[in-house]
Amino acid sequence: MGTALVTGATSGIGLELAWQLAAARHHLVLVARTTDRLEKVAHQIRSAAGVDVEVLTADLGSVEGRGVVTDRLRRDARPVGLLVNNAGFGLGQRLVGGDLGREELALEVMVHSVLVLSKVAAEAMVARGHGAILNVSSMAAWTTMGTYAAHKAWVLAFTEGLAGELAGTHVTATALCPGLVRTEFHERAGLDAATWPASAWVDVERVASAALTAVRRGQVVVTPSLRYTAAAVALRHTPRRLVRKVAGAAASGRALR
Numbered sequence: 465m466g467t468a469l470v471t472g473a474t475s476g477i478g479l480e481l482a483w484q485l486a487a488a489r490h491h492l493v494l495v496a497r498t499t500d501r502l503e504k505v506a507h508q509i510r511s512a513a514g515v516d517v518e519v520l521t522a523d524l525g526s527v528e529g530r531g532v533v534t535d536r537l538r539r540d541a542r543p544v545g546l547l548v549n550n551a552g553f554g555l556g557q558r559l560v561g562g563d564l565g566r567e568e569l570a571l572e573v574m575v576h577s578v579l580v581l582s583k584v585a586a587e588a589m590v591a592r593g594h595g596a597i598l599n600v601s602s603m604a605a606w607t608t609m610g611t612y613a614a615h616k617a618w619v620l621a622f623t624e625g626l627a628g629e630l631a632g633t634h635v636t637a638t639a640l641c642p643g644l645v646r647t648e649f650h651e652r653a654g655l656d657a658a659t660w661p662a663s664a665w666v667d668v669e670r671v672a673s674a675a676l677t678a679v680r681r682g683q684v685v686v687t688p689s690l691r692y693t694a695a696a697v698a699l700r701h702t703p704r705r706l707v708r709k710v711a712g713a714a715a716s717g718r719a720l721r
């Protein structure tokens with residue numbers, strides 16, 4: 465893989481992926497909006513792992529921010545061999561009555577950016593004859609829980625389609641579908657993490673390690689933890705009408721009768 469570019473690398477799943485990639489001797493390009501956090505993480509990883517770490521401050525919700533990252537993906541000097549589209553956030557609001565700007569930003573960061581960065585990276589990687597793309601979806605992809613679920617369903621279907629298109633090119637695409645992971649995600653979205661039982665959470669280390677194992681195997685979809693793998697199978701086989709009923713009840717706070 466050589467150099468790995470990770471978006472959303474200052475916190476949570478992206479940060480852990482960066483550490484595990486550094487431990488496996490990959491050079492890194494770390495992307496997020498907050499320069500001081502990026503510089504701090506880069507310094508810690510360089511000192512501990514002895515790998516090269518570049519930082520790119522970029523808001524993936526903007527054309528300019530995506531341009532900064534696509535310029536780096538096209539560069540042939542120290543080429544990016546693994547792209548991780550991880551940056552994202554929970555909306556913490558309903559569509560009706562919610563802030564439209566936040567909805568549009570979510571679409572830009574979790575869908576538009578994944579499309580643009582994957583396309584640019586895949587073209588550069590195919591031309592070089594090798595590479596891998598890891599797109600972070602979610603267990604939510606199999607539900608109907610709001611626009612976040614719709615964005616993550618898009619990431620899952622997009623990545624599966626891309627993996628098919630890339631067959632035979634020595635470039636792979638993998639979708640990571642985590643369940644609940646303790647990161648800054650829930651606090652940033654204004655969600656109360658205490659409402660979920662302790663058994664529902666999966667360690668961020670386990671999520672990152674399962675994702676990187678899947679990338680090395682060229683696996684198309686990975687759902688870390690046996691419990692969530694079983695839940696994903698169940699969700700795929702549950703009548704959609706029932707999935708909608710449960711999601712509707714959860715969204716409205718009603719108990720399902």
Ligand SMILES: NC(=O)c1ccc[n+]([C@@H]2O[C@H](COP(=O)([O-])OP(=O)(O)OC[C@H]3O[C@@H](n4cnc5c(N)ncnc54)[C@H](OP(=O)(O)O)[C@@H]3O)[C@@H](O)[C@H]2O)c1
Nearest residue numbers: 472474475476477496497498524552602644645647648649
């Ligand atoms: N945690 C979970 O339970 C869970 C479950 C399933 C899927 N996921 C997915 O996992 C991914 C990572 O989430 P996380 O849980 O690790 O959340 P997190 O701890 O809040 O980290 C999010 C990262 O994304 C970056 N980011 C957010 N908006 C950005 C933007 N506009 N441009 C560039 N970077 C941006 C943040 O950095 P800056 O703020 O510095 O930009 C941060 O580094 C997301 O795609 C999320 O949807 C999370």
